[in-house]
Amino acid sequence: MAESGPRRKLAAILAADVVGFSKMMGENEDRTLRNLKACRSLTDEAIKLNHGRIFGSAGDSVIAEFASPVDAVVAATEFQRNLRDRNENATDEDQMLFRVGLNLGDVIIEGDNLYGDGVNVAARLEASAEPGGITLSGKFHDEVCRKLDMSFVSTGEQEMKNITNPVPTYKIEVSALPKKEASSETEPIIETAAEDKGSISDQGLTDKPPAIVVLPFSNMSGDPEQEYFADGITEDIITNLSLWKTFPVISRNSSFTYKGKSVNLKEVSEEMGVRYIVEGSVRKGGNKVRITAQLIDATEDHHIWSERWDRSLDDIFEVQDEVSSSIAAQVSPAVKGQEQNRVVRKQTKNMNAWDEYLRGLSIFNSKGDYGEVKEHCYKSIELDSQLSDAYILICRCLRN
Template sequence: MAETKPRRKLAAILAADVVGFSKMMGQNEDRTLNNLKSCRAITDESIENHHGRVFGSAGDSIIAEFASPVDAILSAVEFQKNLRDRNQELDFADQMQFRVGLNLGDVIVEGDNLYGDGVNVAARLEALADPGGICVSGKFHEEVRRKLDLGFVSKGSQEMKNIEEPVTTFMVELGSVSNVLESVSTSQGITVTNPPADPVDESDLKPETKVPAIAVLPFTNMGGDPEQEYFADGITEDIITNLSLWRTFPVISRNSSFSYRGKSQNLKQVALELGARYIVEGSVRKGGNRLRITAQLIDAQEDHHLWSEKWDRTLEDIFDVQDEV
């Protein structure tokens, strides 16, 4: 009898797990498992609502498939937002953050399970994601970048364990997730159930009652090496993304901030045009195998430097220093 060839298909794969889960379990197993159960209710609901199917789950990990990469990323950004909202209502000990990896690739179908590089790459991407963040492959990015109003930060090609070729990677900017989900819900005829807040005319607020906004201007490439432009942009976008995770103050969008790229302007004027009080700016300089990165936080209204820092690293530490900044 001839051996049956395995069935294959193209699928969008979502891989996720909890940041620091083993440490949490070591501290308090019962509390950790209760929190995991609550978080899984959030993640699984989003996956199901966006036509996904969980086919792998061990401990704190989730592996799910989607027929559409758009559905996959909408599910991921939705549950990351909902998890972030949950965390803000809880004590630190009860908070959980997930990393998410998304890949589009060929997989082998075996019963209810899927196998192959399409799944393995998603798992490797998940490990590269920031806590509370989403990392996608180049193939996945190409499919969704024109379909949704999401920002992406290129992280270049990454070597991955047991994957033959380097994988192009992108981080998802999560600052505008609420607007993206709302626009998708509206286009699909879904009613948003959250009660609208009472409308407030900001012009009626006293200046001291407004929460000051912060803008991160594109870091300057001081070395003149065009290859370092992506690194300078990556640092800028990482800072915007991470600041956006804090809902204490508004963060000016990437597109608005990057309109000042390569321009030399008065910071007071820039802050006025962007509607921000605080400005983050910096520079990147490369010399041989060394990198120097500087960053400053400025109160543009008062024209005061509030904070500054300098990092000297080697090129081998390029991604570590991005995270540190």
């Protein structure tokens, strides 16, 4: 029997190291190692609290993986902000600056280590970052830019050693981040407190909710051509959940690696670093649609909630909102009765416009012809010029 190929997965990679570390070591080893230990306590804590795993650490460098790009950028901004605040109260000799690179890409799993371009690009991005700064790839930026209230600055495409194609890059203005004591109203990242591995209690505002992943909904329509519709429902539910900004939600790219696979939910929980898993199905027929969804606590191996909706397509957005609202209320009690605090997405009322957009999105996600993607988007805009998602998808095609 032929040997199977190496295991792979999609991961958000964080790479960081100290600026001018060799020079500092040459000047005073004891002081440098003492300061490194103090700074590493800040970086490692932020990575751990945001569901990251450090798999590489040599000298002054740190490499970590995250199931969610949102978790990765939250960890990076948290520890860069904390390091900046530490430096303000330290002597010049005791100050340390870190560079950070963030990338989302395919990696090869080898024991506890990860290899491949996904890791290599993160390392190259880190090397190009400003002292005390954060640089991220275009793919990483696309996953987090609409989910986080922070500013990203395009720094153009960069040629990287041993990487075939130029990599679009962005940076985060760390200098604009508020101090740790700032109120949640001015916090530029999803507000998360210390992790509580026990059950979620009424202290949801101070305990960090565990992460959640929405697996691709099954297409039960009996028509393979309706696959795009089920994928679109899944993606919209992921986006709706992300808008609550009260618990981490695994990105679409990561969750869709399980599409079409028979999965063990316990293994999904461990691989993704999540506690909660949402799965469901979509059946579309004529102007009717049936959506089923269930929320599972994978760590306890039991169903928390399930529901079924039989509606007309005209009510599809209401159903999606009901699904995400019900899941959010189960995962984080803090959101109950807090509908007014949630970001609201304005959806189209023209179902044909939305359908054209979903068809284009499906082709884009499958790396199909961008010309065909734009054609669907233009049809969508002709039907409803206010559907912003179609404009955004066209821009993503043009940038790629």
